[in-house]
Amino acid sequence: MELKSQLQQLDIAGKKADVYLACLELGSASVIEIAKKANIKRTTAYDILLDLEQKGLVSKTSKGKKRLFVGEDPEKIKKDLESKERMFSEILPMLKSVYNVRGVKPRIRFYEGVEGLKETYNDTLKYTGEMLAFASEDVVKILGNDWAYDYIKKRVKNQLHVRAIMPASEIISKDYYAKDQEHLRTSKLIDPKKYPFSMEINIYGHSKVSLMSSKEQLGLVIESTEIYNTMKLIFELIWDNLPEIRATRST
Numbered sequence: 001m002e003l004k005s006q007l008q009q010l011d012i013a014g015k016k017a018d019v020y021l022a023c024l025e026l027g028s029a030s031v032i033e034i035a036k037k038a039n040i041k042r043t044t045a046y047d048i049l050l051d052l053e054q055k056g057l058v059s060k061t062s063k064g065k066k067r068l069f070v071g072e073d074p075e076k077i078k079k080d081l082e083s084k085e086r087m088f089s090e091i092l093p094m095l096k097s098v099y100n101v102r103g104v105k106p107r108i109r110f111y112e113g114v115e116g117l118k119e120t121y122n123d124t125l126k127y128t129g130e131m132l133a134f135a136s137e138d139v140v141k142i143l144g145n146d147w148a149y150d151y152i153k154k155r156v157k158n159q160l161h162v163r164a165i166m167p168a169s170e171i172i173s174k175d176y177y178a179k180d181q182e183h184l185r186t187s188k189l190i191d192p193k194k195y196p197f198s199m200e201i202n203i204y205g206h207s208k209v210s211l212m213s214s215k216e217q218l219g220l221v222i223e224s225t226e227i228y229n230t231m232k233l234i235f236e237l238i239w240d241n242l243p244e245i246r247a248t249r250s251t
Helices: 002-008 014-026 031-038 042-054 075-097 113-126 137-143 145-157 170-179 225-241
Strands: 058-063 066-071 107-112 129-134 160-167 185-190 199-204 208-213 218-223
Touching: 002 014, 014 031, 014 042, 014 066, 031 042, 031 066, 042 058, 107 113, 113 137, 113 145, 113 199, 113 208, 113 218, 129 225, 137 145, 137 170, 137 199, 145 160, 160 170, 160 225, 170 185, 199 225, 208 225
Parallel strands: 129 160, 160 185
Antiparallel strands: 058 066, 107 218, 129 199, 199 208, 208 218
């Protein structure tokens, strides 16, 4: 029963599961033999076998004039699922780009505490392409350098590039700005005394804007194409006109 329950998660349920398991146990067998093993009518078994054949789970063979059905190696299910997952991953960015339609209200999610801030960050790891960021040293201090570097490692692996506006503090200049190329990041530094941002803002995924407050330990993810586009324009306006304060990069 447990095996049948697991197969149900793969859309192989009820009598379909009985027939598939009968095929695996019998090897090559006739419709009558499979129906008897599955304890169902021959006509029902035949219809199910044709459906399983279309899904690639069983195949036909013959012995003399006798037509037989053979259960495919279960490893084939795994390979098919992996193939579908790869294909879906390839088209996912395109699907997300058209996901928000007109008339849909923005969706907002709140996350609290240090773990909530981490969860807000982790949402960006679902996407590739480019992310725009207003960085904050305060948020980095709350999460810690070890966690921040682990996040960056995952982001780089996902090929999520970043353009960031960051405070020219000692920590940011030495530990982050100096490693822009390694971190798939292009940064512009600003005077932290003149612009003491305590929150971090990320703009990503064609429709998402996240805000992280270190003081309140609150993360907010807004999913809205209009808000995303507006925040993106604000970032680009600042980026294009920002007097850049350069720090010495390490070699």
